[in-house]
Amino acid sequence: MSTTYDDDLDHRDERGDELTDDELAEWADEARDRRLGWLMLVGGLIGAVAAFTLVIERMKLLADPSYVPSCSFNPVLSCGSVMQTDQASVFGFSNPLIGLAAFPVVAAVGAALLGGARLSRWYWAGLQVGVVLGIAFVGWLVVQSIYVIGALCPYCMVVWAVMIPLAWHVTLRNAEAGVLGEGVARSGAVRFLRSWSLLGIVLVYLVVVAMITEAFWWYWSTLG
Amino acid sequence: MTLPTRIGLAVGAVLALVVATLAFLALTDSPEPRATVEVAEGPSELVRDDSRVLGEPGSTGVTFVEFLDFECEACRATYPVVEQLRDVYGDRVTFVLRYLPLPGHVNAERAARAVESAALQGELEAMYSLMYETQVDWGESREPADALFRTYAEQLGLDLERYDADYASPEVAARVQRDVDDALRLGVTSTPTFYVDGELVQPRTVGDLVDPLEAALERAGAAG
Numbered sequence: 428m429s430t431t432y433d434d435d436l437d438h439r440d441e442r443g444d445e446l447t448d449d450e451l452a453e454w455a456d457e458a459r460d461r462r463l464g465w466l467m468l469v470g471g472l473i474g475a476v477a478a479f480t481l482v483i484e485r486m487k488l489l490a491d492p493s494y495v496p497s498c499s500f501n502p503v504l505s506c507g508s509v510m511q512t513d514q515a516s517v518f519g520f521s522n523p524l525i526g527l528a529a530f531p532v533v534a535a536v537g538a539a540l541l542g543g544a545r546l547s548r549w550y551w552a553g554l555q556v557g558v559v560l561g562i563a564f565v566g567w568l569v570v571q572s573i574y575v576i577g578a579l580c581p582y583c584m585v586v587w588a589v590m591i592p593l594a595w596h597v598t599l600r601n602a603e604a605g606v607l608g609e610g611v612a613r614s615g616a617v618r619f620l621r622s623w624s625l626l627g628i629v630l631v632y633l634v635v636v637a638m639i640t641e642a643f644w645w646y647w648s649t650l651g
Numbered sequence: 652m653t654l655p656t657r658i659g660l661a662v663g664a665v666l667a668l669v670v671a672t673l674a675f676l677a678l679t680d681s682p683e684p685r686a687t688v689e690v691a692e693g694p695s696e697l698v699r700d701d702s703r704v705l706g707e708p709g710s711t712g713v714t715f716v717e718f719l720d721f722e723c724e725a726c727r728a729t730y731p732v733v734e735q736l737r738d739v740y741g742d743r744v745t746f747v748l749r750y751l752p753l754p755g756h757v758n759a760e761r762a763a764r765a766v767e768s769a770a771l772q773g774e775l776e777a778m779y780s781l782m783y784e785t786q787v788d789w790g791e792s793r794e795p796a797d798a799l800f801r802t803y804a805e806q807l808g809l810d811l812e813r814y815d816a817d818y819a820s821p822e823v824a825a826r827v828q829r830d831v832d833d834a835l836r837l838g839v840t841s842t843p844t845f846y847v848d849g850e851l852v853q854p855r856t857v858g859d860l861v862d863p864l865e866a867a868l869e870r871a872g873a874a875g
Contacts, residue, residue: 500677500678501677501840503677503754504677504678505754505755507755508753508754508755509755511755512755512793513793576754576755577754577755578754578755622653622655622656623655623659624655624656624659625655625656625659625660625663626655626658626659626662626663627659628659629659629662629663629666630662632663632666633662633666636666636669636670636673639673640673645828645831645832645835646677646835647673647676
């Protein structure tokens, strides 16, 4: 972990640097965007690898229908059965192709932020549209996978796992930076969500894990 | 580190532990079914008192158990073989049917409920045969086949009012689920899976099923 914004700020005070409020705010914004850059770079890369693996497994399955994907472990943890559902290609082509195209963009934007890029408001707005569509799609897939298909695909769950913090932090960043409107930027709710960010993300994970535990209880209860 | 972050980390750590436990259980779940089930000692996971029997119980106490999924193509392929075996051994061997609708098949569980509902009206065998004979019409479809299965019930001259009630009843669903639970306890996760006289048989040829049947009958002292 790098030093946090708070730590750095303390040092500045000790050294007695004279920063105007504007400079301070700008500096804090940059630090925040750099941290988001790390998340986007790492999350984007993980998502891209997961999507790539899913595409490859799908292709192997197409070439040889008897192929057992590397992530089919048992009746519950199985991508073979999930991949062949209608939900796995909602738009007429394999879903992970979307991830294969979109996650590298996320990673590249993350790298740009780390490289000191300053992106304009419309760029962030575009990114916001992207993460909203992404998280909505993931939410739908989570419900389909758990309650309709009745099987879990490990690589898909990797995508769920990265999409949640990505959507959270990009949205929070945009809320703070006024991309979602000045009213939102000034609201106490945004400050509250910022300080409770980690717990918020953990709670979203908790909901998904609870859904999985409950829906597959018949399976878990046979193990051990 | 701020207090909210600490709380988030603590809850996250607990959640990570839960997920790791579930993942460990699921990944160490051996896909190998139990090789031998003691059948002489009465009802077990393999044959329950209320397990469905095709035709009449055999005279020797030797059992032939099939875990099957009406939507599974391999099960349909072995259906004529099982019918032949029943022709030859039906008087001496008890042919037990255990439902194992796999989660990846949309209509497998529905088909099992339709067959169980027919069984409640004494038409187990007719519906069982009909499911395999019509599998090409509804198998691998992503559309629920409830209406189609109802026409089969009509075709068999079942009391439709009773069929509808049974088909939708929690009792019938639970009856199917009990078979599934037994299968999972035995480690049976694929269909068709056969047990001849309590021994797991993984046949490659018809002979692989005939030989253990003959051996079991010989043990039972009724080979002729």
